Amino acid sequence: MAIVNNHFKQAGLAGILQQASAWNSSGGRINIYSTGVAKPTNLYATPFSTSTYSAYRMLTYTLTSGTFIQDGATIRFNTVPSAVAASLTGTASWAALIDISSGLPNYTVVGDVTLSTGNGMVYLPTLNIVSGTSYAILECSFTIS
Amino acid sequence: MASIHISTYAAWSFLRTTLFNVGIVSPMGQSYGLAYRAGSYYGYFRILKGTVPTDFTFATDMLNYTRTADKLLEWNGDLSFAGSYPITLTNYTNLVTINLPLTAATGSGTASWFWWTAKKNESHAIGLQMLGTIGNVGSGLDIEIPDTNVVTGNSYRMQDVRWAMPSGFTY
Numbered sequence: 056m057a058i059v060n061n062h063f064k065q066a067g068l069a070g071i072l073q074q075a076s077a078w079n080s081s082g083g084r085i086n087i088y089s090t091g092v093a094k095p096t097n098l099y100a101t102p103f104s105t106s107t108y109s110a111y112r113m114l115t116y117t118l119t120s121g122t123f124i125q126d127g128a129t130i131r132f133n134t135v136p137s138a139v140a141a142s143l144t145g146t147a148s149w150a151a152l153i154d155i156s157s158g159l160p161n162y163t164v165v166g167d168v169t170l171s172t173g174n175g176m177v178y179l180p181t182l183n184i185v186s187g188t189s190y191a192i193l194e195c196s197f198t199i200s
Numbered sequence: 201m202a203s204i205h206i207s208t209y210a211a212w213s214f215l216r217t218t219l220f221n222v223g224i225v226s227p228m229g230q231s232y233g234l235a236y237r238a239g240s241y242y243g244y245f246r247i248l249k250g251t252v253p254t255d256f257t258f259a260t261d262m263l264n265y266t267r268t269a270d271k272l273l274e275w276n277g278d279l280s281f282a283g284s285y286p287i288t289l290t291n292y293t294n295l296v297t298i299n300l301p302l303t304a305a306t307g308s309g310t311a312s313w314f315w316w317t318a319k320k321n322e323s324h325a326i327g328l329q330m331l332g333t334i335g336n337v338g339s340g341l342d343i344e345i346p347d348t349n350v351v352t353g354n355s356y357r358m359q360d361v362r363w364a365m366p367s368g369f370t371y
Contacts, residue, residue, distance in 0.1 A: 057332030070217025163207035174202040
């Protein structure tokens with residue numbers, strides 16, 4: 056695979072963040088899904104659909120202005136969304152950062168959910184989610200390797 | 201192993217910026233896209249021979265690099281990118297098509313890698329850059345061509361070379 060310099064990654068990520076403006080508005084969501092369904096791995100072939108995974112959605116965070124910033128070659132939280140109550144009991148596995156402003160989640164990034172000691176896109180304080188209990192995301196960040 | 205997966209819209213946004221960006225300011229400052237060709241100094245798409253570098257330390261700027269003797273072919277944005285636009289990105293996809301016109305080789309040897317640079321500012325300083333491998337058809341390398349043997353003075357072009365961004369990245 057071709058290699059690129061850091062400036063290339065930074066410019067590309069800046070382009071994503073500029074176009075995916077809903078990630079910094081009420082049109083953005085972070086959904087957390089349980090281990091009951093596999094994380095999708097080819098969004099080109101099968102665009103992400105919230106309805107496909109709705110039965111496994113544990114937590115939904117509505118994003119607001121200034122949620123994300125670019126930090127070098129990483130896009131990460133600038134402000135942490137408020138805690139929300141879980142709608143499902145189980146083990147958190149993966150997350151989808153989506154743009155629902157146009158009806159379909161066009162600008163989507165899917166990644167793993169881990170504890171802060173892990174290597175995920177989203178960090179939670181625990182992976183054992185209990186319905187009705189509120190949880191806040193500790194961090195959400197991603198880059199293009 | 202952890203991984204992220206991106207949608208075609210996200211890939212399109214990434215590629216559009218890295219190809220055609222005119223003045224977006226990333227954390228490293230203003231940069232120009234790899235296919236940007238207005239203004240001056242432009243960028244270069246080069247095909248070279250020899251050992252494929254594993255990083256960009258061989259280059260001081262777009263014109264000064266330690267592998268000049270390995271250069272076989274060069275498309276300069278100033279000259280060879282003239283005429284119809286040679287690099288396209290289909291809207292809201294991750295599909296880039298590259299068509300570079302006939303140019304005469306300035307060196308002979310076995311093409312093994314390419315190096316694509318864009319100016320960082322109005323100088324020969326490098327902003328964005330990419331390098332990758334070249335091999336024969338079926339080799340699985342980044343660019344596959346029927347014959348990697350390049351001969352000085354012969355003319356070569358790139359036609360319908362497809363560049364697609366991966367959908368997934370592992371960590």
